[in-house]
Amino acid sequence: MSASKQLKNTVNKGGRPAGSPNKSTTAAREAIARFVDGNTDKMQGWLEQVANGVYDEAEGKYLVFPNPEKAFQMLQSVVEYHVPKLARQELVGDESKPIRHVVTWKKTTSK
Numbered sequence: 001m002s003a004s005k006q007l008k009n010t011v012n013k014g015g016r017p018a019g020s021p022n023k024s025t026t027a028a029r030e031a032i033a034r035f036v037d038g039n040t041d042k043m044q045g046w047l048e049q050v051a052n053g054v055y056d057e058a059e060g061k062y063l064v065f066p067n068p069e070k071a072f073q074m075l076q077s078v079v080e081y082h083v084p085k086l087a088r089q090e091l092v093g094d095e096s097k098p099i100r101h102v103v104t105w106k107k108t109t110s111k
Contacts (some may be wrong), residue, residue, distance in 0.1 A: 036078060043078065047071045 016022075036043070053066035093099035 047075060050074060 048071075049064060051066065051068040051071035053062050054064040055061070056063050091099055
């Protein structure tokens, strides 16, 4: 028996179909989305505190130094779970018909 026939015979026909979402993953994503949606106003304040810093007037010094870069990283980490990332795609032509891109500019007259 060939190797490909052996593999076909061992494929699990039960279980969820390929491409269907895992229930646990789906539930976790929904919980994160609800948390983010329910705490948007709080997160906005937290991000502003990190970006602008927290200054103590009585002490005359920063309790949290301004760090806009860190605030942006925090925002990205939350968005990463709420908005799916786009996968990179590569376009490949075959040797007999390679992909050809033609870019042209058309001059327009402004009114």
